[in-house]
Amino acid sequence: MTYQNYSLKQLQQIDAAHHLHPFTDHKELREAGSRVITHANGPFIYDSEGTELLDGMAGLWCVNIGYGREELAEAAYAQMKELPYYNSFFKCSTPTPVLLSKKLAEIAPDNVNQVFYGSSGSEANDTALRLVRHYWVLEGKPEKNRVISRKMAYHGSTIAGTSLGGMDAMHKQLNGAVPNIVHVMMPYAYELALPGESDHDFGLRAAKSVEDAILEAGADKVAAFIGEPVMGAGGVKIPPASYWPEVQRICRKYDVLLMLDEVITGYGRTGEWFAAQTFGIEPDTITTAKALTSGYQPLSALLVGDRITATLVEKGGEFNHGYTYSGHPVACAVALKNLELIEQEGLVDRVKNDTGPYFAKALQERIAGHELVGEVRSIGLMGAIEIVKDKATKERFLPSGSAAVVVRDHAIANGMMLRATGDTMILSPPLIWTRDTIDMACDRIAKALDLAQADLRKR
């Protein structure tokens, strides 16, 4: 690696000249220059100027095991030397995806025992969409092809991912989505509950919107419902306890498959291996990626329920779908080691019984009372802070999203990397965070809120 021979300015110039970044205004990027992250260790990332930042986002919801884990580098190195690549097409296999599939079947919900690999969450959702539609074709019901999703859902950035997702800004640029996907209301009580409506009743009402969409299309036309157990990129929206059991009941009643997107919630984030277990859901598919390798290698795993697999096997015929890197031996070796370490270090239990509850308490006690904060909420090590102009009325600063960006910028300037989405600050730290790290994060966020408040008052 020879980037050390370049100055920050040179790297920024080359970046601007040749590198088109995801989800970026390229005009703005060229004016501002990118922040170049050069190395990382444990819970910290460092930029080219040597600035240390506590990483409140685990990279991009993925580095659950923390940075600088030599065991993962060694697993990749050993596998690269032995067998860097072979495909899993045409009845071939390699050992690491075989063993990883066994491990995933062990930790997944009981009815989920098969795995289809890709390299990203978006690809895995593309596979999931093709698979559920193919399932109904095999079942002799090709007209059962609609999928119900939710507004503000994020299911990735390919054409299928964007179509399944419910982000207006993305749909506008799509200019023609995959047909037969509809979006219903999200279970976001903070903004959508009616005055006086309990969380419980709101959860049932949000679930009812799924039933309404099924009835409107006709159950014989609806293939599946897809949802993130906790909406992540849409703002860490945690549904009321009544929501998922009711959605599951509705899906069963109308024989609609239940697809979970656990690209963010998978592998320990909510205090169980999967949020399906946290919420007691028995899904037909679970999309996973990110923390499967803690981001050390690109790998996704679509976990497939027995009902779908049974039909694939019983009816036979080729499923004409797959990727060159499906079951990549190096990525799977890294995933195996990552899961082994998460298990050895008891990180999932730690989130459930120690750091998760401590994180919730710290956010409530140290952040929720701030004048700029309308609500804090968290589940496991995943949290949100709603930024408001008026706590009582929930009025927001205008233009929408502008205040959260002020908080974010102060947070970064004070050594805390966190993200703003709309008017919500979101946190999804590595699962190696301790109580001390949580305290450090709260100190830095509280300071950023104070500084932001001073700025916003001047506006």
Ligand SMILES: Cc1ncc(COP(=O)(O)O)c(C=O)c1O
């Ligand atoms: C819930 C969810 N699904 C799918 C994706 C897409 O994953 P990828 O960016 O790996 O394609 C993401 C990415 O953040 C996600 O949060």
